Structure formats: C-alpha cells, structure tokens
Amino acid sequence: MTLAEALNGFVAECNQDPRLREMNRDWSRQIAIVATGHHGRRAVWLKSQEGILTSGEGPLASPDMEITAPEEMLIDIFSGLLSPTEPYNAGDLLVRGQQDDMMRLDILTLLIWGG
Amino acid sequence: MAGKGLSRVLPYRTAVSTSAGLASAAINFLACVEVAEYAGGQSAWLALLVAGGLIVFAGANFSELTTLYPSAAAIRVWIRRGVGDGVSLFSSLIYATTVVFVIAADAFVVGHMFRATIPEVPGLVWVVALLAVVAWANSRGIKVAGAVQDTNAFVLLVTLIAFSLLVLVKAPPTVPALFRLGPGWIQAVAVGVFIFVGFEWVTPLAEEFSDARAIPRGMFTALGLIAMAFGLFSAALSTVFPNPHALSSSLIPQLMVGMRALGPLGFWWMALVTLTTAMTTFNGGLATASRFVYALARERVLPEWFARLNAKLVPINAVWFLSGISLVLAVGVYITGGYLTLINAGAGVESLMYALSSILVINLRKREPDRERGFRVWGVPWVPAVLALIFTALGIGALLTPVGRSPVPWSLGFVGGLAVLAGWYVAKVVPRLKKRAPVSRSRQPGSQI
Numbered sequence: 001m002t003l004a005e006a007l008n009g010f011v012a013e014c015n016q017d018p019r020l021r022e023m024n025r026d027w028s029r030q031i032a033i034v035a036t037g038h039h040g041r042r043a044v045w046l047k048s049q050e051g052i053l054t055s056g057e058g059p060l061a062s063p064d065m066e067i068t069a070p071e072e073m074l075i076d077i078f079s080g081l082l083s084p085t086e087p088y089n090a091g092d093l094l095v096r097g098q099q100d101d102m103m104r105l106d107i108l109t110l111l112i113w114g115g
Numbered sequence: 116m117a118g119k120g121l122s123r124v125l126p127y128r129t130a131v132s133t134s135a136g137l138a139s140a141a142i143n144f145l146a147c148v149e150v151a152e153y154a155g156g157q158s159a160w161l162a163l164l165v166a167g168g169l170i171v172f173a174g175a176n177f178s179e180l181t182t183l184y185p186s187a188a189a190i191r192v193w194i195r196r197g198v199g200d201g202v203s204l205f206s207s208l209i210y211a212t213t214v215v216f217v218i219a220a221d222a223f224v225v226g227h228m229f230r231a232t233i234p235e236v237p238g239l240v241w242v243v244a245l246l247a248v249v250a251w252a253n254s255r256g257i258k259v260a261g262a263v264q265d266t267n268a269f270v271l272l273v274t275l276i277a278f279s280l281l282v283l284v285k286a287p288p289t290v291p292a293l294f295r296l297g298p299g300w301i302q303a304v305a306v307g308v309f310i311f312v313g314f315e316w317v318t319p320l321a322e323e324f325s326d327a328r329a330i331p332r333g334m335f336t337a338l339g340l341i342a343m344a345f346g347l348f349s350a351a352l353s354t355v356f357p358n359p360h361a362l363s364s365s366l367i368p369q370l371m372v373g374m375r376a377l378g379p380l381g382f383w384w385m386a387l388v389t390l391t392t393a394m395t396t397f398n399g400g401l402a403t404a405s406r407f408v409y410a411l412a413r414e415r416v417l418p419e420w421f422a423r424l425n426a427k428l429v430p431i432n433a434v435w436f437l438s439g440i441s442l443v444l445a446v447g448v449y450i451t452g453g454y455l456t457l458i459n460a461g462a463g464v465e466s467l468m469y470a471l472s473s474i475l476v477i478n479l480r481k482r483e484p485d486r487e488r489g490f491r492v493w494g495v496p497w498v499p500a501v502l503a504l505i506f507t508a509l510g511i512g513a514l515l516t517p518v519g520r521s522p523v524p525w526s527l528g529f530v531g532g533l534a535v536l537a538g539w540y541v542a543k544v545v546p547r548l549k550k551r552a553p554v555s556r557s558r559q560p561g562s563q564i
Contacts, residue, residue, distance in 0.1 A: 023428075030122075062122045085413035091184045091192040096322050097121055099187050099406070106413065107428055 003035055003044055003071055006078035007055040011046070013112045014053045020111060021051035029101055032063035035071035042071065065097030065105075080113030124325040128265055130317055130333020135340050136268035137313040137400070141228070141393040142220040144369040146309045146458050147349045151359035153306060155297015157288050159349035159359070162300060166307030167342035169509075170314065172502045174338055175492045176472035177315045178331030182489030183479060185321030185330075188410060190468075196482070197475035201541055204416055206471060207407075208537045209530075213464050214404045215437060217313065218397055219444035220457045222246055225393040226449060227366035232386050242445050249397040250438035253405065256427040264399070267391050272344045274388055279347035281376040288354040305513040308469075309462035310345050314338055319403060328489040348372065366454075401437055408433035416545045455518040459526035466510030473499035473506070 014020050031046040043059040069077075069092060076082035077093075084106055087093040095102050151159035180193045190210055194203035225245060226238035297303070314337055321327045348369075355375055356362050365371060373385030409430035412421035425431040448454050477496045479486075492499055514527040 062120065064122050066121065083413055085410055088186070089188045089191050089195070089410060089414050091186060091188075091196050094184075094186070096185070098123060098323055099319075102187070102322070103406070103409075103428065107424065110413070110422075 001075055001079060003033075003042070003075050003078070004055070004057060006075045007033075007044060007046060010078040010109075010112070011053040011055045014108060017112075020108065023051075024048050024053070024104075024108075025051040027051075027104060029064045030060050030062070031097075031101075031105070032060045032066045033074060034066065034068040035074050036068065037071040039071075063097075065095065065101045067093065067095050067105075069093040077109065080109070084109055120325055125320065125323045125329075127324075127329050127333060130320070130324065130329045131336045131340070132265040132268035133320060133399075134314045134317040134334045134337035135272060136264055136392075136395050137316045138311055138337065138341050139268065139271055139344075139392055140217050140221050140313065140396045141224040141369075141389045142217065142454070142458060143310050143345060144348070144389075145224060145366065145454060146306060146462075147345055147352055148359055148362045148365070148368050149455065149458065150303045150307050150310070151349055151353040152363055153297065153299035153303035154353075155295060155300065155303075156357055156359060157292040157350065157353040158294055158296050158300070159303065159353050160346040161294065161296075162303035163307045163310060163346045163349055164342060166304050167311060167338060167346070169304075169502070169505060170308065170311045170338055170469070171335065172498065173469035173472060173506065174314065174331070174334045175490070176469070176476050176499060176502075177318055178334065178490040179476050179488055179492045180472065180479070181318040181321045181330050182327045183483070183486060185327040187319040187322060187406070189318045189321075191407075191410075193475050193479070194471070197478040198471075204411075204545065205534075205537050205541045206468070207411075208540070209464060209533060210468055211404055211407055212533060213312070213461050214316075214400045215441050215444060216457045216461045216464075218246075218400050218437075218441040219448060220454055220461070221393045221396050222441065222445035223448045223454050224366065225390060226445075228370065228386055228389050231367050231370060232383075239446065239449055242449060243442065245393070245397070246438055246442050246445065249394065249401060250434055252398065253401050253434045253438075254425065254427070254429055254431055256429050264395055267395050271388050271392050272340050274384065275344040275348050278372055278376045278381065278385070279344075279351035282351035282355055282372060283347070285376075286354050288350065292357075293350070302512060302516050305466065305509040305516070306458065306462055308466050308509060308513070309458055311338060311341055312461055312465045314341065316399075316403065326489075331490045401434060401441075404437050405430050405433040408437065415548050415551065418548065453518065453525065456525045456529060459513050459516050459518065460530050463510045463514035463526055463530055466506045466513060470503040470506035470510060473503035 027048050029048045033044045033046060035042045035044065044057050045055065045060050047054045069087060073082065073087055073092060077084045084093060150162055154162045184192045186192045191203055191207045194206050222242045222245060226242040229241040230238035314334055317333060318330055321330050324330065351372060352362065352368060353359055362368050369385045369389060370382050373381035408417060408421050411417040412419060421433045422430065423432045448457060476492050476499050480495050514530055515524045516526065518525055
C-alpha cells in the first residue's frame with residue numbers, strides 16, 4: 001500500500017460516516033504531511049472543509065498543521081495499523097500546529113479504527 | 116516540502132506569559148515566606164537570585180531539548196530517547212503529579228484568601244466551588260483565552276514589582292541586613308527553586324510557534340521577570356516583617372503586603388490578582404495534565420477509561436479524575452494545614468527533574484549528535500554534569516526539609532510513596548495493559564467515545 005492509497009482510504013472512511021462528517025463540519029483545516037525515507041522527503045496533504053475530507057499530493061503554501069514521519073509509519077497510521085500516539089510519544093512522529101487540531105486527528109483515527 | 120509558515124501560530128509574548136504565568140502560582144507567596152524564614156530574613160532576595168541563576172542553567176537544558184524535539188509530549192519524548200521507556204514513564208507520572216500538587220496547594224491558598232475577604236463563607240466551600248468550576252469549564256472545552264492569560268501574567272508581575280517597590284521605598288532596608296545569611300540559607304535556595312517551578316511547562320506548546328526558538332527566549336525572559344518580581348516581594352516582606360516567622364502563620368502574606376502598600380485598595384487588588392493567578396494555574400494545569408493522561412491512555416500505559424471523550428472531545432474522565440485527586444489533596448491540606456509538605460515535595464521533584472534534564476542533554480548529544488538543535492547548552496558535558504549534582508543535592512535537601520516542629524521529613528515520605536507506587540505501576544501494570552487486545556475497528560462515535 002502506498003501513502004496516497006492509505007490517505008484515500010482514511011478520507012473515504014471519514015466521509016462515509018455521517019457522525020464524523022457532522023463532527024468535522026466546523027473544522028476547516030489544511031494539513032501538510034511530510035513523509036521521510038530513503039527516497040528523501042515526499043509531501044502529501046489532507047484538507048477538511050465543511051465536514052468533508054480530501055487528500056492529494058504536493059506541498060501546501062500555508063498549512064494549519066504539518067506532520068512529519070517516516071513514510072511506512074504514516075501508511076500504518078492512516079490505514080489503522082498503528083495509533084499515532086505511540087510514535088508521537090516516542091518522538092518519531094513530529095507535528096507543528098495547534099494541539100487541538102492534533103488531538104482532532106488522533107480522535108478521528110480512534111473513531112475510525114478503534115483503540 | 117510544505118510551506119514554510121503555518122497559518123496560525125502563537126506570538127512570542129505568549130511564550131513569556133505562559134512560562135511566567137504557570138510559574139507564578141498563588142502558593143509562591145507562601146513559598147516566599149518560607150524562603151525568608153530559612154534565609155534568616157532580608158537576604159531572602161539573594162537566595163531567590165541564586166535559585167534563579169541555577170534555574171537559568173536548567174532553562175538552558177530545556178531549551179536544547181525543546182528545540183531538539185518540539186513536542187507536546189515533551190519530557191515523555193526526551194526521557195524516552197535519552198534514557199529509556201521505563202524511566203520515561205516513571206518520571207512522567209511523578210512529574211505530572213506535581214501539577215496536581217500545585218493545583219491543590221493553590222486551591223488551599225485561594226480558599227484562605229476568600230475566608231479573609233468574605234469571612235461568612237467557610238474557606239473549604241470556596242475550595243470545592245473553585246475546583247468544581249474549573250473542572251466544569253475544562254469539561255466544556257472552555258480555555259482561558261491567550262490574551263487573558265497574557266494580560267494576567269503581566270499584570271501580576273507588574274503589580275508585584277510596583278507593590279514591593281512601594282513597600283521598600285516606605286521602609287528602606289539596611290544594606291548589611293540584605294546580605295546577612297541565616298543558618299538555613301542552603302535550604303532557602305532549595306525552596307527558592309519552587310518559586311520558579313513550572314517555568315518549563317511552556318515547552319509542550321513548542322509545536323504551536325512558528326519557530327521553536329521562541330520557547331527558549333520566552334523562558335529566559337520569564338525567569339528574569341519572575342526573579343525580579345518575587346525577589347522584590349521577598350525583600351519587601353522581610354523588610355516590613357524583619358522576623359519572617361511572624362508571617363509563617365499567615366496564609367495571605369500577599370494581602371498583607373497589599374494592605375501595607377496601598378491600604379484596602381491594595382488588599383483587594385492583590386486578592387483579585389491571587390484569584391486570577393490561581394484560576395489560570397488551575398485551568399492551564401488541568402488542561403495540560405488531562406491531555407497528558409489521555410495520551411498515556413491512548414498509548415495503553417494507562418487504562419482505556421482515561422481516553423474516554425465527551426461530546427466536546429474533552430478527555431472527560433481524565434479531567435474529573437485529576438480534579439478529584441486535587442480536591443482530596445486540597446481538603447487534606449486544608450484540614451491538616453500541611454501545605455509546606457506540598458511545597459517541599461514540589462520543589463524536590465522539580466529539582467530532581469532539572470537534574471535529569473542535564474543527563475538528557477548529555478545522553479542525547481551522544482546518541483543523536485547530528486540532529487538539529489535550535490539551542491545548544493554551554494560546556495557539555497561538564498556544566499550540565501555539575502548542574503545535575505547541584506540539583507540532585509537541592510532536591511534531596513528540599514525533600515528532607517522538616518515541616519514545622521516535626522522532625523519527620525513528610526515530603527520525602529510523600530514523594531517516596533508516590534515513587535514506589537509509580538515504580539510498581541510501570542513494572543507490573545503497564546506490561547498487562549500493553550498486552551490487551553486492540554479495540555474493535557468497528558467502534559462508532561457517540562456522545563461519549
């Protein structure tokens with residue numbers, strides 16, 4: 001699975017759940033995701049607008065939040081194989097942005113994939 | 116890859132006000148009296164200055180660590196990478212409980228302040244009411260706005276400086292008295308560390324600034340302001356009351372200074388400042404600690420119960436649990452009057468944590484030498500090594516300091532008991548929690564998650 005595929009799956013899970021759409025209705029954010037690895041650094045993004053999530057590839061000019069982690073780890077997180085809290089507390093997943101947004105993303109993974 | 120700047124970041128002044136605001140708890144006023152008592156009177160300001168000088172070195176450690184790993188998980192990350200997971204978890208649990216100490220002790224001070232201003236209502240009622248209001252506000256996701264926090268911290272510091280200068284101008288101290296060191300001067304420095312405790316709690320905000328180096332700059336500015344404000348307050352206290360022991364029975368020394376400086380206006384002004392300061396400490400402390408507990412539960416080192424969220428996406432069980440613990444401690448302190456036990460325990464734990472920060476700097480320089488650092492500690496490994504020894508000695512000194520007439524070091528017993536409990540938890544309970552089966556992937560969101 002590629003990172004883009006994992007992100008697409010995550011977005012689809014969020015968008016098909018009416019309660020998550022309602023929860024995200026007032027949460028408009030642009031999230032830059034930087035995947036590191038032997039290939040260098042790769043940029044993808046996630047946007048939330050009026051309860052609907054979208055994803056894509058490439059950098060964002062002025063994101064609300066930036067997440068940096070090894071690509072394999074990001075794939076595991078967005079496909080539900082790994083809770084983001086574990087690598088975050090280990091310093092392997094770095095975030096820049098507001099803590100409330102970070103918590104919102106963590107909650108989304110919790111709600112979609114469980115603990 | 117991503118854009119250089121984030122769209123929403125915190126300003127530099129928030130780094131200063133958060134650092135100064137979290138350190139400036141209402142209990143600090145009582146700690147100033149204790150410092151003056153140990154220092155033997157008017158040299159209390161000097162003890163605070165020495166404590167502040169040492170804290171600057173600890174601040175340097177936190178500056179390097181926060182620019183190395185800017186994370187809301189802060190010490191959890193640094194200790195894990197610098198020493199190991201078990202020590203990280205053990206230390207983080209102990210460290211987080213100091214937040215509860217401060218909340219409980221502040222509740223005690225504010226309860227007595229209300230009793231002094233509105234004697235008809237028992238202080239304990241105020242303690243319960245204040246903690247309930249803060250817990251409720253936290254449960255609704257209400258936070259003290261950044262602007263309010265900024266204003267409150269600066270008003271407190273400016274007020275303290277102005278009041279203290281007024282007192283000192285009215286009754287100027289003699290120069291020899293300002294430098295006369297009492298027999299408990301080292302203990303005065305150890306307890307003086309408590310005045311600055313919490314300055315580093317701004318580091319979990321590192322991710323919210325455009326440049327993580329705003330945190331070191333903010334911490335150092337805050338330390339200077341705290342040293343100036345509380346140093347002057349200590350000098351004023353010990354000038355107006357040359358025998359600080361006379362004040363040791365007072366739980367509202369700041370109100371007495373206010374009254375002495377500006378009469379009833381000063382009294383009520385200081386009462387308001389104490390209240391807003393305590394509310395900021397309660398609110399900020401509870402919000403930070405509850406998120407930390409939530410993160411540990413998500414990591415499966417605390418029971419899943421603590422990760423439960425309410426409809427406002429607030430870790431509600433963590434909020435009520437921490438509020439409950441704070442209330443029990445505050446009531447216990449209120450009944451026994453043993454607030455000095457909490458002050459000494461807080462000073463001891465923080466000093467030991469500052470010693471550990473030195474070890475982390477040294478270890479991470481060896482383990483991750485090439486990782487970018489926005490701030491570098493001076494003289495590694497020798498300066499941090501000496502600092503580790505000094506803070507270890509100060510920490511043990513604070514824990515061994517007897518309270519009142521009793522020769523028993525209750526603070527040591529309190530922290531020791533906590534350490535045994537945390538050690539047992541990390542060794543026996545955490546492995547079982549880690550092994551538990553993952554929750555079903557089909558869990559659906561609800562009003563309670």
